[in-house]
Amino acid sequence: MSERIAVYPGSFDPVTYGHLDILKRGLTVFDHVIIAVLNNSSKHPLFTVEERVDMLKKATAHLDSVTVDSFEGLLVDYVQKKKVSIVLRGLRAISDFEYELQIASINKHLNPKIETCFMMTSNRYSFLSSSMVKEAAMYHGSVHELVPDPVERALKAKFDRGRSSI
Known part of the structure; x- marks a missing residue:
């Protein structure tokens, strides 16, 4: 049987226990999860991609079946490059579902082989x-x-640095 791998994309600016809850529960369904930090040019993140990747690596260091990576561009291209067909997404409320359904639908349109697995947060x-x-x-x-x-x-550190320059 082949390994079940999912890509868990997001901006993770910063990673929270909610994100980690979805990840840990996702690992009960998937053998391996690739956390993919999106470098989204339309957002103005507090942390750089490198800082977010570093924080995620520290937060998941105890989990052998997790890889942390980053990407730019379309998620479907990244997923295809990684030879994965499952995207893991967390939902908090109905409002999340509406937004996530739009994303899953366009991803499915762009690549019919990609499936999105929605998981409700605790x-x-x-x-x-x-x-x-x-x-x-x-x-x-x-x-x-x-x-x-x-x-x-x-x-x-980020907010203390900002206050000291005011």
Whole structure:
């Protein structure tokens, strides 16, 4: 039997426990998951692609069946290059589903061999988004229970650096 591999794409700016929840639960379905950090030119990320990849590698170092990578361009091209046909995506709410369904539909149109596996996040993280984490951290809110320690430190350093130059 061949190995079941999925690509878990996203901006991960920054990675949260919600992302890691989807990843860990995805590993109960797939033998290997490639986390693919998107370099999206239309977004203005807080962290560089390299910083996001580094944080993800630290957060997943204990998971042998995870690879962290990055890509630019179309997800379907990246998935095809990796010889994978499954995309793993997390959902928090109905509003996520509408957006994710559009993406899955265009991906299917561009490459009919690609399937998208949607996984609901645990209720514990259903409110959590990277945007909310960044905003809380920017205003000195505690994000300790929302992100891994290396991410918390990186957020603090990023926002402390910004304050010192004001």
